[in-house]
Amino acid sequence: MLTQTLEDGRKLTDAALERLLPAAGVRPVSIHQAMRHSVFAGGKRIRPILCLEAGRSVAGTLQEGIEELGAALEMLHTYSLIHDDLPALDNDDLRRGRPTCHKVYGEAIAILAGDALQTQAYEVLSQLRCSAEARVKIIEEIARGTGTVNGMIGGQVVDLEAERSKPNAETLEYIHRSKTAALIAASVVTGGIYGNGSAEAVENLRRFGQAIGLAFQIVDDILDVTQTSEQLGKTAGKDIASEKATYPALFGLDESRKKARGLLDDAYNSLQSFGFRAETLNALACFLIERES
Amino acid sequence: MLTQTLEDGRKLTDAALERLLPAAGVRPVSIHQAMRHSVFAGGKRIRPILCLEAGRSVAGTLQEGIEELGAALEMLHTYSLIHDDLPALDNDDLRRGRPTCHKVYGEAIAILAGDALQTQAYEVLSQLRCSAEARVKIIEEIARGTGTVNGMIGGQVVDLEAERSKPNAETLEYIHRSKTAALIAASVVTGGIYGNGSAEAVENLRRFGQAIGLAFQIVDDILDVTQTSEQLGKTAGKDIASEKATYPALFGLDESRKKARGLLDDAYNSLQSFGFRAETLNALACFLIERES
Numbered sequence: 001m002l003t004q005t006l007e008d009g010r011k012l013t014d015a016a017l018e019r020l021l022p023a024a025g026v027r028p029v030s031i032h033q034a035m036r037h038s039v040f041a042g043g044k045r046i047r048p049i050l051c052l053e054a055g056r057s058v059a060g061t062l063q064e065g066i067e068e069l070g071a072a073l074e075m076l077h078t079y080s081l082i083h084d085d086l087p088a089l090d091n092d093d094l095r096r097g098r099p100t101c102h103k104v105y106g107e108a109i110a111i112l113a114g115d116a117l118q119t120q121a122y123e124v125l126s127q128l129r130c131s132a133e134a135r136v137k138i139i140e141e142i143a144r145g146t147g148t149v150n151g152m153i154g155g156q157v158v159d160l161e162a163e164r165s166k167p168n169a170e171t172l173e174y175i176h177r178s179k180t181a182a183l184i185a186a187s188v189v190t191g192g193i194y195g196n197g198s199a200e201a202v203e204n205l206r207r208f209g210q211a212i213g214l215a216f217q218i219v220d221d222i223l224d225v226t227q228t229s230e231q232l233g234k235t236a237g238k239d240i241a242s243e244k245a246t247y248p249a250l251f252g253l254d255e256s257r258k259k260a261r262g263l264l265d266d267a268y269n270s271l272q273s274f275g276f277r278a279e280t281l282n283a284l285a286c287f288l289i290e291r292e293s
Numbered sequence: 294m295l296t297q298t299l300e301d302g303r304k305l306t307d308a309a310l311e312r313l314l315p316a317a318g319v320r321p322v323s324i325h326q327a328m329r330h331s332v333f334a335g336g337k338r339i340r341p342i343l344c345l346e347a348g349r350s351v352a353g354t355l356q357e358g359i360e361e362l363g364a365a366l367e368m369l370h371t372y373s374l375i376h377d378d379l380p381a382l383d384n385d386d387l388r389r390g391r392p393t394c395h396k397v398y399g400e401a402i403a404i405l406a407g408d409a410l411q412t413q414a415y416e417v418l419s420q421l422r423c424s425a426e427a428r429v430k431i432i433e434e435i436a437r438g439t440g441t442v443n444g445m446i447g448g449q450v451v452d453l454e455a456e457r458s459k460p461n462a463e464t465l466e467y468i469h470r471s472k473t474a475a476l477i478a479a480s481v482v483t484g485g486i487y488g489n490g491s492a493e494a495v496e497n498l499r500r501f502g503q504a505i506g507l508a509f510q511i512v513d514d515i516l517d518v519t520q521t522s523e524q525l526g527k528t529a530g531k532d533i534a535s536e537k538a539t540y541p542a543l544f545g546l547d548e549s550r551k552k553a554r555g556l557l558d559d560a561y562n563s564l565q566s567f568g569f570r571a572e573t574l575n576a577l578a579c580f581l582i583e584r585e586s
Contacts, residue, residue: 022442028450031441083408088400107381108453111404115376115411116441122415123436132425139432143416148324148409149315157321160401174320 002283009049009070014040016071020124034105034113035120039078042096046288047073047187050209053284054191057277058201065129066194069138072121073187076146079117080183082110084156130194138190145186155179167245173214176247180220181213188281200273207270212285215263219289221246222256231293264289295576302342302363307333309364313417327398327406328413332371335389339581340366340480343502346577347484350570351494358422359487362431365414366480369439372410373476375403377449423487431483438479448472460538466507469540473513474506481574493566500563505578508556512582514539515549524586557582 017039022032048070055063085092085100086107093103102110125139146152155178162171188209192202224239225248239246247256267285271278310332315325341363348356378385378393379400386396395403418432439445448471455464481502485495517532518541532539540549560578564571 026442028441028447028454030454031446031450035441079408083404086404088404109450111376111379111381112446112450114408115372116446118408118411119436119440119444119446122432123440126429126433126436132429135429136419136425139415139429140419143412143419147412147416148321148328149319151412153324153405153409153412154321157324157402157405161321161323 002280002287005053005280005284006044006049006287009052010045012052012067013045013048013070013074016067017074020068020071021075021120030105030109031113031116034101034109035117037104038082038101038113039075039117041098043074043078045070045074047077047184050184050281050284051187051191051194053280054188054205054209055195057195057205057271057274057281058192058197059195060277063195066191068124068128069190069194070187072124073142073183073190075117075121075124076142077183079114079121080146080152080156082114082117086110089156089160128194130196134193134196137193141186141190141193142183145182145189150174150178151182152179155182162245163242169250172245172247172250176214176217177210180217181210184213184216185209204270204273208267208281208285211263211267211270212288215260215267215285215289218247218256218260218263219291221248222253222260223291223293225253227293260289295573295580298346298573298577299337299342299580302345303338305345305360306338306341306363306367309360310367313361313364314368314413323398323402324406324409327394327402328410330397331375331394331406332368332410334391336367336371338363338367340370340477343477343574343577344480344484344487346573347481347498347502348488350488350498350564350567350574351485351490352488353570356488359484361417361421362483362487363480365417366435366476366483368410368414368417369435370476372407372414373439373445373449375407375410379403382449382453421487423489427486427489430486434479434483434486435476438475438482443467443471444475445472448475455538456535462543465538465540465543469507469510470503473510474503477506477509478502497563497566501560501574501578504556504560504563505581508553508560508578508582511540511549511553511556512584514541515546515553516584516586518546520586553582 021035021039024033024036026032051070051073052062052066055066081095082101084090085095086102092100094100101113122139125135125142128135128138144151148154155175158171159175159179162175185206188205189202192205221239224237247259264285268282271281314328314332317326317329319325344363344366345355345359348359374388375394377383378388379395385393387393394406398406415432418428418435421428421431437444441447448468451464452468452472455468478499481498482495485498514532517530540552557578561575564574
């Protein structure tokens with residue numbers, strides 16, 4: 001069941017991305033190739049799938065056109081990865097086993113490809129097949145979730161600064177909540193708005209998204225310690241090597257696992273009023289927290 | 294009269310920017326300081342002023358809250374300057390006589406500050422005080438005008454690539470139209486939409502904006518040749534030194550001046566149906582084309 005949900009969601013998202021990104025042959029070709037290089041690098045499309053299922057959870061059925069919202073979320077996630085990988089930031093040569101955008105296209109084009117994916121996301125959002133009122137709400141949620149104040153960029157900044165001075169637990173939680181959980185929360189919140197969910201349902205989805213978003217990042221920290229590079233498809237042990245502050249480093253492995261499981265319970269509790277309609281989202285949450293890569 | 298228009302528009306824009314950007318003390322402070330460093334670096338606020346006056350030209354009066362749209366346009370313009378100035382792109386240490394963002398805050402924060410100004414612009418646009426229908430139209434126009442297909446980023450990419458191979462007249466016009474004119478056109482178009490202009494009026498504003506946008510960049514090319522660094526407030530002769538393709542290099546000074554004046558006529562003609570309501574926009578157009586710095 002869940003395997004099918006993941007597979008269907010991924011295919012629907014990929015088809016929308018294919019349609020909504022300028023073709024690789026459109027002038028100027030270099031940037032369109034660079035955007036596509038990073039967008040089609042084998043991502044699992046977690047954020048779009050959460051968005052699709054959040055919409056279904058409030059509306060009862062898969063909402064027509066919601067995959068375009070999912071595609072925009074994936075464009076924003078990809079823009080953040082391209083910029084994170086740049087030499088001035090994390091300086092990563094590989095992602096999912098493939099050379100990063102700047103390794104293939106150079107730094108200038110990689111910077112602009114990230115910029116362009118953000119821009120393209122908002123063009124897509126402005127044209128979504130829901131009411132104009134829903135579209136502006138969705139745009140506002142996403143801009144906040146990816147912004148500087150408790151959003152994705154803010155988390156990235158504090159993460160960069162934490163490399164110089166060991167953060168405490170409060171700062172580490174701020175980083176994870178902002179850098180990772182805010183966009184994941186925005187994915188389920190905007191799915192709920194697209195599906196015309198009530199204000200209460202949307203706020204329940206927000207609590208669900210915040211809980212699984214933070215848990216997702218804690219699990220990421222844990223896997224970096226416990227798995228091999230081969231299992232992860234990326235360099236394992238990188239956090240320890242770079243003396244990065246992580247949940248396991250600060251709390252130990254057992255306590256970190258306990259925190260992740262506690263957040264999973266919080267997520268389940270957030271959607272209690274959804275009844276059986278929360279089933280798929282809960283299964284997704286469990287899958288994300290119990291994953292081994 | 295025009296001096297007052299410029300002064301009033303600049304003040305209104307600056308006050309909106311002050312209000313709409315996170316305060317410099319908000320966490321994480323480094324990025325908010327970096328965003329403010331570049332936004333408050335003495336810009337003339339040309340795009341916001343054109344937007345304000347486009348709104349007035351269709352509505353008859355200055356539209357309440359339109360300065361927030363102007364502020365968003367300025368955030369987008371500033372984001373493009375921060376990224377253009379980066380070492381991987383134009384590698385500029387100074388802008389308007391002040392050190393560029395990455396010289397003060399480092400490359401990582403400069404990349405993220407540019408990203409964040411784009412994000413913040415869309416958050417502001419999603420909350421504008423016009424109808425949701427007008428807001429999504431405005432967001433769509435701005436995303437297109439700053440995107441890769443005939444928009445700002447596309448022009449920047451072709452400009453970068455032209456440094457290696459001398460462009461012909463067609464390519465040069467593509468660069469100028471995309472890199473500079475598209476956002477200027479979007480500024481007057483969205484001002485017209487905010488002011489509730491008819492579809493026909495908005496298309497006239499688009500032709501006006503495209504004409505003055507291209508002329509603006511041709512004049513920029515001319516001034517680089519004819520003015521001193523002191524007059525410009527930035528390094529003059531840079532285009533010649535870098536063997537950059539420009540209108541004067543391709544057509545000579547006289548022919549370039551003729552082209553700019555021809556475009557100014559096109560701009561006037563675009564707004565003929567506006568009657569006396571086009572006066573301020575026409576005066577602004579004339580000012581931008583006849584400027585000496």
